[in-house]
Amino acid sequence: MPSEVKTERPPVCDYEGSDYQERFWEKGERRYEDQVEAVALRRLLPKQGKLLLEVGAGAGRNTPRYAGFEHVVLMDYSTTQLERAQQRLGTSNRYTYVAADAYRLPFVDGLFDTATMIRVIHHMADAPKALAQIHAALQPGAKFILEFANKRNMKSILRYWLRKQEWNPFDPDPVEFVELNFDFHPATMRRWLQTAGFALERQLTVSHFRVGWLKRNIPIGLLVALDSFFQPTGALWQYTPSVFLRSRASGETPVAKPGTFFKCPECGTALPSPASGSLKCPGCSRVWTKKNGIWNFKQPS
Numbered sequence: 068m069p070s071e072v073k074t075e076r077p078p079v080c081d082y083e084g085s086d087y088q089e090r091f092w093e094k095g096e097r098r099y100e101d102q103v104e105a106v107a108l109r110r111l112l113p114k115q116g117k118l119l120l121e122v123g124a125g126a127g128r129n130t131p132r133y134a135g136f137e138h139v140v141l142m143d144y145s146t147t148q149l150e151r152a153q154q155r156l157g158t159s160n161r162y163t164y165v166a167a168d169a170y171r172l173p174f175v176d177g178l179f180d181t182a183t184m185i186r187v188i189h190h191m192a193d194a195p196k197a198l199a200q201i202h203a204a205l206q207p208g209a210k211f212i213l214e215f216a217n218k219r220n221m222k223s224i225l226r227y228w229l230r231k232q233e234w235n236p237f238d239p240d241p242v243e244f245v246e247l248n249f250d251f252h253p254a255t256m257r258r259w260l261q262t263a264g265f266a267l268e269r270q271l272t273v274s275h276f277r278v279g280w281l282k283r284n285i286p287i288g289l290l291v292a293l294d295s296f297f298q299p300t301g302a303l304w305q306y307t308p309s310v311f312l313r314s315r316a317s318g319e320t321p322v323a324k325p326g327t328f329f330k331c332p333e334c335g336t337a338l339p340s341p342a343s344g345s346l347k348c349p350g351c352s353r354v355w356t357k358k359n360g361i362w363n364f365k366q367p368s
């Protein structure tokens with residue numbers, strides 16, 4: 068897979084109807100991974116903010132960690148994941164639920180002061196395209212916290228040296244180890260961020276001890292404390308399976324006009340204020356609707 072894939076409508080890894088949250092997080096012995104990610108997020112997130120975009124929010128596992136933000140937009144391709152998030156978080160005015168494609172974001176340019184994308188970019192066949200979309204939705208100077216799966220991790224290096232794995236973890240191109248599941252080289256991800264208009268501020272290495280035997284035999288609290296201690300070494304080298312980056316939206320980008328929020332993902336025209344459950348695009352006449360508290364920007368009505 069070449070590092071810069073260019074397709075108009077890249078394929079989406081569809082979680083519609085998936086039991087991912089229960090299977091992977093709740094029954095899958097991932098308490099260690101969940102807690103070390105919470106530590107990394109605490110370190111990287113601004114203490115407070117007005118409007119945060121959570122790209123690929125899934126069932127809202129991380130959303131309670133954004134407590135310092137006045138408003139959170141949970142955006143995901145899967146409506147059923149958003150329904151689960153809604154069951155967990157409720158329907159208060161603090162949350163907006165949006166079903167959309169990260170390759171075609173339905174938000175006006177320069178809207179958000181912070182965005183996060185945790186455990187999502189590994190599903191992107193055209194990661195640079197998604198990064199460019201996120202950059203456009205951010206105000207100048209906004210923070211972007213990205214987690215990505217690192218192909219150059221200790222386990223993959225050992226397996227490669229022992230000839231148990233064919234792909235080279237040092238090769239800069241992404242590896243698609245299962246359909247629409249990619250691991251990335253840290254240098255490639257940094258370059259893509261820069262090309263999309265981001266300035267890197269901080270790198271943390273996360274999940275240093277993601278080894279079944281350790282998780283079964285060492286108290287999780289101790290493993291989390293050790294991981295927390297080593298996370299800042301990400302500034303020097305990155306050999307963990309997961310890496311968290313905080314970047315700043317740089318460059319001359321616009322700030323959203325007051326009162327604007329959504330744009331038509333088909334033609335890019337700003338939509339009228341979402342007073343009701345239906346928005347007609349003044350540019351192309353497509354109609355986008357909200358059903359059961361979830362805006363649907365995947366398909367016009």
Ligand SMILES: C[S@@+](CC[C@H](N)C(=O)[O-])C[C@H]1O[C@@H](n2cnc3c(N)ncnc32)[C@H](O)[C@@H]1O
Nearest residue numbers: 082123124125128143144145168169185186187
């Ligand atoms: C592994 S889950 C992670 C969910 C959540 N961020 C977490 O860490 O618990 C990946 C999520 O990305 C979403 N996703 C994948 N491709 C997407 C796309 N093109 N646009 C929006 N969401 C996408 C999936 O629907 C799924 O909910």
